[in-house]
Each structure stands twice: as structure tokens, then as C-alpha cells.
Amino acid sequence: MFKYNKQIAITVIASSMMLLSGCGLFNTDQATKEIDPPQDEALTEDGKSLDTEGKSGAESSSKDITGEEAEKTAASQLFLIDKSGFVVPYTMNLPETDSIAKQSLEYLVEGGPVSNMLPNGFRAVLPQDTQVLGVNIKDGTAIADFSKEFNNYKKEDEAKILQAITWTLTQFDSVETVKIWVNGHEQTEMPVNSTPIPDGASRMDGINHDSSEVVDITNTQPLTVYYMAEADEQQYFVPVTKRIDNKETDPIVSAVEELVKGPALSSGLLNDFQDGVKLLSAPKYEDGKVTLDFNDAIYGSFDEKQKIISSSVLQSLVLTLTEQQGIDSVAITVNGKADLINENGEKLTEPVTRPSKVNTGSF
Numbered sequence: 001m002f003k004y005n006k007q008i009a010i011t012v013i014a015s016s017m018m019l020l021s022g023c024g025l026f027n028t029d030q031a032t033k034e035i036d037p038p039q040d041e042a043l044t045e046d047g048k049s050l051d052t053e054g055k056s057g058a059e060s061s062s063k064d065i066t067g068e069e070a071e072k073t074a075a076s077q078l079f080l081i082d083k084s085g086f087v088v089p090y091t092m093n094l095p096e097t098d099s100i101a102k103q104s105l106e107y108l109v110e111g112g113p114v115s116n117m118l119p120n121g122f123r124a125v126l127p128q129d130t131q132v133l134g135v136n137i138k139d140g141t142a143i144a145d146f147s148k149e150f151n152n153y154k155k156e157d158e159a160k161i162l163q164a165i166t167w168t169l170t171q172f173d174s175v176e177t178v179k180i181w182v183n184g185h186e187q188t189e190m191p192v193n194s195t196p197i198p199d200g201a202s203r204m205d206g207i208n209h210d211s212s213e214v215v216d217i218t219n220t221q222p223l224t225v226y227y228m229a230e231a232d233e234q235q236y237f238v239p240v241t242k243r244i245d246n247k248e249t250d251p252i253v254s255a256v257e258e259l260v261k262g263p264a265l266s267s268g269l270l271n272d273f274q275d276g277v278k279l280l281s282a283p284k285y286e287d288g289k290v291t292l293d294f295n296d297a298i299y300g301s302f303d304e305k306q307k308i309i310s311s312s313v314l315q316s317l318v319l320t321l322t323e324q325q326g327i328d329s330v331a332i333t334v335n336g337k338a339d340l341i342n343e344n345g346e347k348l349t350e351p352v353t354r355p356s357k358v359n360t361g362s363f
Helices: 100-106 155-169 251-261 313-323
Strands: 073-081 087-095 132-136 140-147 177-182 220-231 234-245 282-284 291-296 329-334
Touching: 073 100, 073 155, 073 313, 087 100, 087 155, 087 251, 100 132, 132 234, 140 155, 155 177, 220 251, 220 313, 234 251, 234 313, 251 313, 313 329
Parallel strands: 140 177, 291 329
Antiparallel strands: 073 087, 132 140, 220 234, 282 291
């Protein structure tokens, strides 16, 4: 049960298809689905769900080798560290619980229950033997209280740990800000490398920061975009926070431009946008939906007569734009016409919303 959108929308894009299938990382049985949890569910101060009847469509059950019914599971989005050191969302089916916020953090502990579920090259972020003493959620702030073992991490992992905790907890609709406690004591800075967190951390603080091209960071603002990565011949998406000039007034245009420009060459991340892709007009925003009108280059290497848009290009656009405040869906037109098709040959006739489960499956 997730959020995090609060953002806009894109073009003529069909409901299921490319966001939730293809590439092996969006293997869900749902079409497009809002990332926000159902409105009838909320979290109590200890992170427990108030929804005792209706269950998420993401739940599943299975049978073990004895043929007996296994415990029910529900999808939860965890932020792990990949082989390149990026903090990456990865959706797992975890045992059903009435304390999903606390459980999600427990699955971030090295050597904990996540150990046998990690994709190749990925690792958990919290030090071994760390216990999650509790998650208290109130007025949009989650207080995550850890045992003293939390302090046993390398200083070079400090930013990644803070980002992983923050982005894991802010997937829940009731959480905007995260505070860190250790053994019941509030931390105004992280314990090893003294990263300041006096007012807590939020998604506005960014993730996987890339300021390699910035000369004067004081005159910039953060912007998070989703680039593509690959492991075991499977694609997945990595959020990266860039710095853009304060003179840039339209974050939607800036996001598209950063995606087209692509990641830093040294990052090892991939870019499926072709040279020459550009917007033909200003993005149109209405009631949470943003419409983008591109030139023919958005078709990439496909036959332009077929009007096919790459799945990875579409996914990067939707994930990136729905990370922005107020954007819920994205619609795409080319030369003012909404007649695209996806890689399966299906017409994209509806705006695409953010998938509730990001980076699923094995990779």
C-alpha cells in the first residue's frame, strides 16, 4: 500500500502494458494503478494498519511443499543498495502484518529476513543485528527507533542508509518526514558521519545525489529523475537527484530535459532516449494530469510509421514526473496527435499513472 506520487500525468498511453509489464521488472497482474494506498486505510501511531477487512489487491497467497496454505503476503517497496552503490526501490511480497511500516524497516537489516530474497548484487542497508524498536507515525512524521547496533555502519554508507529509511517509509501515504531515534533518544544528526537531520528527512532531500556538473550548488534546486540500470540482463529503474539552476521555472520541462540528456557517463546508468528528442510545446497540466507533446524522435529506433514508443522511455517519464508534487498521470502526444502504440502493438489511449509496485521480479 503505497504512495508516492502527488504529481501530474502523460498522454495517450494505455492503462496496463508497458509500465507494468515487459523488461521483467514490472511483472504484476494489475494494469496502471495509483501508488497511493486506498483511502480507507491509515496507519496508527505505531505504524499499524487500521484496515482490518478489505485487503490490498497486491496480496497473494501460495502453497508450500507440504501442500498447506502458506501465509498471505502483501507487496512492500524496500530501498536497497545495488551493485553500483545506488539506493534502489525493489518491491517484495512480505508476510502480511498489522505493522507494515515497522516490518518494512526490519527487511532492510543485513542478515535479517530479507537475506534469502535479495536480487543478485543487491544488499540490505542497515547494520547486522539492528532491531527496529518501533515506528511511531503522527501528523505526517514517522519516528523510527532503532537499537544501538544501528550505529555500527561505515561512514560512507551513512547517506545511503538515511535515504533508504526515508524513501521506504515515505511510500506510505501518512508519512512525509522521517526522524531517527536510537534506543529511545532522538538523533539530530546521524551517529557516524554527523549528517544533520534536526527536523527529520524527507524525499525533498533527494536520493543518489549527482552534482557532478554543478559549479555553484547554492544557486540550484534538486530534481529527481529515474534512469535505467541493468543486472542479469534485466532492466530496473534508479532514482537520481540532480541539481538544476534556480532560473529554471518549469520542473516538468527540466525533468524531460535531464532524461533526454541522460545520466553521467561515469554512473554506469543507461539512457534509452534518442538524440533530438524535444518537447514541441509547453506541458499542459490539468487536474493532476500532464500532457507532453514530443517530436518524432520520441519514437527512438523504431519505425516511425508504426508510432511505437519504447517501454523504458515511457516508464522513465512516468516515474520521474509522478515524483513531482501534484502530478498523478502522464499523457503523451507526438506532433499534437495521440496515436502512439506500445511495443506490444496496443494503442495507448489513456494517461498512465504511476505503478504501485516499482522494480518487481528477479534481476
